[in-house]
Amino acid sequence: MVYLDLLLVGFGRVGRRFTELLEEQSVRLRGEYDLSWRVVGIATRRHGTAYDARGLDLVKARRLAGAGASLASLTGAESGRTIAAEASGLALIRHATAESAARRMPQLVVVETTTLDVERGQPATDHVMAALRGGAHVVTANKGPVAFAYREIASAAGVARRRFLFEGTVMDGAPLFSLVRETLPGVRVLGFRGILNATTNYVLTAMEEGRSFERALSDMQEAGIAEADASLDIDGWDAAAKTAAIANVLMRGSVTPRGIERTGIRDISSKRVLDAVSRGRRVRLVASAEWVDDRLAGRVAPVELDEADPLARLAGLQNEVVLKTDLLGPIGILQLDGGLAQTAYALLADLVTIAKGLSRGETSAAPPLR
Ligand SMILES: NC(=O)c1ccc[n+]([C@@H]2O[C@H](COP(=O)([O-])OP(=O)(O)OC[C@H]3O[C@@H](n4cnc5c(N)ncnc54)[C@H](OP(=O)(O)O)[C@@H]3O)[C@@H](O)[C@H]2O)c1
Known part of the structure; x- marks a missing residue:
């Protein structure tokens, strides 16, 4: 069985739909791909940050975020909260990657779905780079990192021997990048x-x-x-x-x-x-x-x-x-x-690609596409 801990950076329409799909498809993911997952952290811009290494309650998280409320109450005092509810996405990534390494937790996957910034692709690119450097894989639907810093990110993924996958950035769930990577x-x-x-x-x-x-x-x-x-x-x-x-x-x-x-x-x-x-x-x-x-x-x-x-x-x-x-x-x-359901599927498909690589014993990231 491949166990993955997920850290959601961005929890808007795409992030929330992705968690619904994960829950709906949990049995299939276990049965067909030996993939077991839990969400250990969520970061937003204005609705707080939550982290619990034992896993978060996603139904409650969606209810809070959907109502525009803070996610702070997701982690009670008994969870041993170790990061401030107002911490940034970057701080959460650094915290979670350090915890994951120190406590020998399952491999971490950062799921980046923050708002698109067409000026500089930030802070998404910083999120992706911090995640890879901290030893996490990354899947994203945010076009910023591939549109602004693909070479740099692909090289960092290679050095870290981690995957950087982004199928949801173009044409929602239709397999464009993976089609070329896997079949051409x-x-x-x-x-x-x-x-x-x-x-x-x-x-x-x-x-x-x-x-x-x-x-x-x-x-x-x-x-x-x-x-x-x-x-x-x-x-x-x-x-x-x-x-x-x-x-x-x-x-x-x-x-x-x-x-x-x-x-x-x-x-x-x-x-x-x-x-x-x-x-x-x-x-x-x-x-x-x-x-x-x-x-x-x-x-x-x-x-x-x-x-x-x-x-x-x-x-x-x-x-x-x-x-x-x-x-x-x-x-x-x-x-x-195309739409939200298909974009959520692209994230799920990327997650399965990571799980399949791990179960084959791959330790290195795939080389950048041509
Ligand atoms: N919607 C689609 O159909 C679709 C399809 C393909 C790709 N995408 C891409 O997917 C991404 C997410 O889209 P969406 O529709 O889910 O957007 P959204 O509903 O506006 O959600 C964006 C999320 O990112 C959070 N966020 C923004 N800046 C942040 C920061 N600096 N640190 C941490 N969290 C931050 C927001 O938090 P707050 O709510 O607290 O501000 C919110 O939770 C975008 O990059 C978009 O281009 C969307």
Whole structure:
């Protein structure tokens, strides 16, 4: 049996849904993957921090966080609380990694789901680096670390002989990074084109049906799919961060979201969307990257697509990436239904990857992707 202790840094919509999925799938994880887990710590920004090496009550944690209350009452005096309820995520990671090493506890996995920061990818990158240096594995749905510091993190993971996995950062649960890592040996990704942001795709297709930009956006906010700050979706930052992530991980690039040429959909009018439809075309927010000479050119922009273009067919929450490869030609990965459940699944899948590696006796981290 592989035992893993989980430390949740960020406990918002994704973090909470992930814990529900873990509980729902506990029997399957034990039966099929010999994986047993417990959550030993949770850090938030404004709702406190909780740590108990014997495991936390997740039903209570979700109830407290859902009600906007502090997590402090999760750890009573009898738990031997050793970290202040107001400690930061970074302090909790340092505390938990030190405890884990000193008390020979099960291997620790830090699950990073804090808010996306498109300026610097922080503090998520610091969280990831501290976790790896402290001997923990990391799984994350936060695009910041892969979009800003993939090389540095991959190298730290190699030195620490720990895994850094991030399937949930792009296309929710659809296996993009693991597909290339596990099933495309020897293949080089030369470029890609895709629709990567569900919120803007939903808004644009709702406008084709005569609904307003504002109403469609508020649907996405209510569903918990838009970023906490929806301007990150509307102004193309989320898609730019995903473009940087794909370029860095799959195309050996070294770009940040700021290096991606970016236009969002804020200024797209219903008239423009409906005009395009009347001419048999579709406006979509298209993300792409390719090598031009020695420069990686990444771009996010609203583009009018011919109806025959596979990306033009995507409606609502659907996402697709078409990778241009040297040995296979173009291959597409299509996600018909994305959202919180699928992002939570990506974290779960990454956790299973770690457990499978441990049960095979792997002690080293996999090398960075090409
Ligand atoms: N929602 C989706 O469908 C989706 C899909 C794919 C990827 N993602 C990514 O997943 C991440 C989480 O998304 P979400 O929708 O769960 O966001 P969210 O609901 O806003 O939750 C973010 C969580 O992070 C905590 N946090 C923020 N800064 C922190 C810090 N410095 N230290 C510790 N905790 C901190 C917040 O605490 P407080 O509540 O106390 O502020 C909250 O618990 C984001 O990076 C997002 O881009 C989301």
